[in-house]
Amino acid sequence: MSTEYDNFVGGEWLPSDDGETFTVRNPAATDEIVSRYQRSTEEDVDAAVAAAAAAQPDWAAMPGPERGAILRRTGELLAERKQSLVTTLTTEEGKTTAEATPEVQRAIDIFHYYAEKARDFDGTVKAASGRDKTLHTRKEPMGVAALVTPWNYPIAIPAWKLAPALATGNAVVIKPASEAPSLVRAIVDCLDEAGLPAGVVNFLTGSGSEIGGPLVSHDDVDVVSFTGSTRVGTTVYEQSVADGKRAQCEMGGKNPAVVLPSADIDEAVEVVGAGAFGVTGQACTATSRAIVHEEVYEEFVAGIVDHAQEITVGDGLDGADMGPQVSESELDGTLQYINIAQDEGARLAAGGSRLDEGDHADGHYVEPTVFADVETGMRIAQEEVFGPVLAVIPVSDFDEAVSVANDSEYGLSASVLTDSLSEAERFSRQIETGVVKVNEKTTGLELHVPFGGVKQSSTNTYREQGDAGLEFFTTTKTIYTNF
Structure with a gap:
């Protein structure tokens, strides 16, 4: 018997609004149903975004080192479950064990990396032009982030979007690809166990054609990050920026x-x-x-x-x-x-x-x-x-x-x-x-340097990973003080 999994909204595991589900099958043995997930609706999107919007101010107000401690504990929990995650990745997505193992480790490393970045990521102090004045900048979170992630790297890519978004004080609604959602569910479960406040991360499963548009175009979503095909990514970008949202889409390649x-x-x-x-x-x-x-x-x-x-x-x-x-x-x-x-x-x-x-x-x-x-x-x-x-x-x-x-x-x-x-x-x-x-293969990325494409491979707006990932999820406020 396969296990049925719920959405995660407002700190609770909940069924979708209408209770409909879909199956995830093993691509190596298609008669094997690996799991069942919620076929979410627009009502579920509204609930998840509302939960994120309500939780975000307190999360942003938490000192960076405290946010980092939760990310660090998340990485530790993922490491404790590494072998199980490798098996899940192979069973759902089809990678070999030799390919799944370093991908899971990459996700662990990403959470540890951004845990440390959360300690001191802030603004800069500049010299003021007059006496008795100070001038400095402050990095502030964008607000609510909508993350839409693919099936081909079902734990690494969600990790490199989630970790910098959370490190900088954003709340998140994440929708994984329906072919392999269990790795994102596992990350969310670890974040919850690590002490992430309710509502800061929300997890929805279902068809991109049914809930992707309502999510990225939602009035209370401030920033959108997508990885997938050029065809879908172009639509996501157009929907996002039509309302003035910040968006990044990483797409295809040849x-x-x-x-x-x-x-x-x-x-x-x-x-x-x-x-x-x-x-x-x-x-x-x-x-x-x-x-x-x-x-x-x-x-x-x-x-x-x-x-x-x-x-x-x-x-x-x-x-x-x-x-x-x-x-x-x-x-x-x-x-x-x-x-x-x-x-x-x-x-x-x-x-x-x-x-x-x-x-x-x-x-x-x-x-x-x-x-x-x-x-x-x-x-x-x-x-x-x-x-x-x-x-x-x-x-x-x-x-x-x-x-x-x-x-x-x-x-x-x-x-x-x-x-x-x-x-x-x-x-x-x-x-x-x-x-x-x-003299290296085109695949394989370091986690601490920017990643992204040009032409139809990317919206070429912001890069992912490293410090670039932090910059995407933040805005800069300049503060003048005359004392």
Whole structure:
């Protein structure tokens, strides 16, 4: 029997207004119902926002070190439950245990990081221009934050939104993706146990199409943070700013890895393969395009094909290298792009098929897939697939490589594989992305530095993580005192 979980509103676990629920299934074994959650309504949104608005002033008035102590205790509680959270993440989202474990640790680290930041995040003292005067600034919370988080990093991304929002004195209503809501519920449970005052965090589950709009456009919501697709994120941003709210949306990517002749090709294959097929390609920062110099093109293609064919696909709890896609719709989307690529003339070099026999019969499995001889105008080179599919594009020189890399409506993450310091520096300056890596995979982020994209990958308003996360959730007041 699966467990049914409630919303968390005003410090209480409560059913939705109309009592309707939805099921969450294991993507590795779709006949297994993992849990049931509330299908929330607009009335539930109103209740959650009201609870947050009522609780926020007292939470903001609490000294930063006291708020930080609650965040620190939350991180400790998450650490105590780490193994259980890893299993839950794998069972709901499909990541392998090897991928789920560092993600859970990332969430723990984020709460500890912002616990310390809460101690001394405030304004600055400036010299006044006259005698007998003081001049200083103060950081103040925005108010009520609406957080809409995705399924592909179901504990790390909620953590890097929740922790800075709370550290700076905001109250929160958070809506996780319906495919994997249990990790956010676990964070909320830990916050409650750590002593967070009632109403400061509120947790709603349900369809984004039904409650997402009412949440981000609610009159009493002051700031909105969203991570998800470009299509949905654009709508969220428009709804949010129409009423003058502050908003940030991090969205899709078509991330390139450029392989140049000076690179160690074996190393390049490992780096690109990890970026393309890790987390089943279900990352906004996943390596989707390998742009390879013609001098090493054939060697690279042979290597990446071998790499893809050596990956074991299966249940993440059973030691597989790559797990299933999260849902039937995501799998269908990947298979459609595989067909489109073949129709357009790309050469299928590895994979390309759904796995649906034997141990794969009940899951959303697809082979790691490599297309070679891809042209930059093909849809497989332009549109986000969000699955384990890599398009390999040949180029003749460095300038063409950068031009092809920038030939995209997205601009999130990029990497260059080279042993030339000059090429690395030129690439980092010329590439049109928010994140650039040299001799590293396009995925993987440090928690203490800004993260975000350009073009259609982001609203490019505010960055997330590190001090940038704190800045997004606060406003600055300047105070003049004549004594």
